[in-house]
Amino acid sequence: MPARRTYPVTGILACVLGISLFNPGFTTQVWGQGDNPFRKEPVKRKSVRKPPPASRPAAPTTPATSATKPVNVPVPPASRPMVNxxxxxxxPLRFNGQVLYFSRYEVTQQQWYAxxxxxxxYHRGDTMPVNRVSLEDVLQFIETLNQLERNSSFRYRLPTVEEWEFAARxxxxxxxxxxxxxxxxxxxxPRPVGGKQSNGFxxxxxLGNVWEWCAGGFVRGGAYDCPAEQCGAGVGHKESPQGRDSSIGFRLVATPVAESRRQ
Structure with a gap:
């Protein structure tokens, strides 16, 4: 058997390079920058994706969840108070995704008379909260007020217990x-409305001054004749719709007409 011939490495490289030069159809292996000592290849840069043109609509974003965006928060300062x-x-306050307009003060005797x-x-004074009004009396007041302001874009009602407690906190x-x-x-x-510090809203x-009627015949918040433990956002009880007491009054909530029709 003939002896096996060996070829020097330089000879093999020269052979391959010669074939590549004189035979265009032959493709040599492309080495990476770290492998080929004879040739340095340019480093490939990652392509940067250009933003879509201004005319192209942006992709929809994922809605914020309740964990990142609280539902029960005051509306932005740009939303102005409404005066009737x-x-x-x-x-304006935002509760469960809906904007509610809470009266800053309890309804006064002057407003009730108007x-x-x-x-x-029983306790008289134009700027004092109206008192000794039953739930039936208050609902009649609200009906009459809505009729007087029928051209307005708002409708009035009593707050629910949940709305009232949120606003009170x-x-x-x-x-x-x-x-x-x-x-x-x-x-x-009772004392004239607004004589004490307002809450964060x-x-x-x-709290205090007079109990306030809520929808369903509940009263909340305590009154002028209550000890401290009865004056709280979560404190209250149910009253008879016909019951009248010198320590009970109310405040109103206004909602946009479109919202009112859905309730």
Whole structure:
């Protein structure tokens, strides 16, 4: 058997290079930059994807979840309060994705008289909260007010218990003496609205002064003759729809007409 011949490495390289030069159809192996000591290849840069033209609609984004976007928060400051023909200032709050306008103060005796033409209150004073009104009386007031403001884009109603409690909690807790007229500081009678510090939503007298009617016959918040433990956002009880008491009044919620029709 003939002896096996060996070829030097340089000879093999020369052979391959010669074939590549004189035979275009032959393709040699392409080495990477780190493998081929005779040739340095340019480093390939990653292509950058250009943004779509301005005319192309942007891809839809994933809606924020309740974990990243709270539902029950005040509406942005750009949303302005609404003032009705009675001078009630209604502040916008967002509750469960809906904008509700809460009256900044409890309904006063002057406002009640402007709508109903009478004043049933036991403790009298134009700027004091109307009191000694039953749930039936309040619903009649709301019906009459909505009729008077039928050309408005809002409709009035009582808040639900859940809406009221959300509004009463505001954006934090307040010192009760600073925020409420109650047994230790009221002098045994309700006081003019707005005399105490507002809560984080800008609402006054949510605690103390007079109990406030909510939908369904519930009252919330405590009153001028209540001890501290009865003046809280989650404190209340149910009253008879015909019941009248000098420690019970109310405040209103206004909703846009389109929202009101869906309720």
């Amino acid at each position: 023909t009675l001078g009630m200032e209604m502040l 709508v109903m033409g009478n004043n049933p209150s 505001g954006s934090g807790s307040l010192n009760l003496d600073a925020a409420a007229w109650y047994q230790p500081n009221s002098g045994g009678r 800008g609402l006054h007298d949510m």
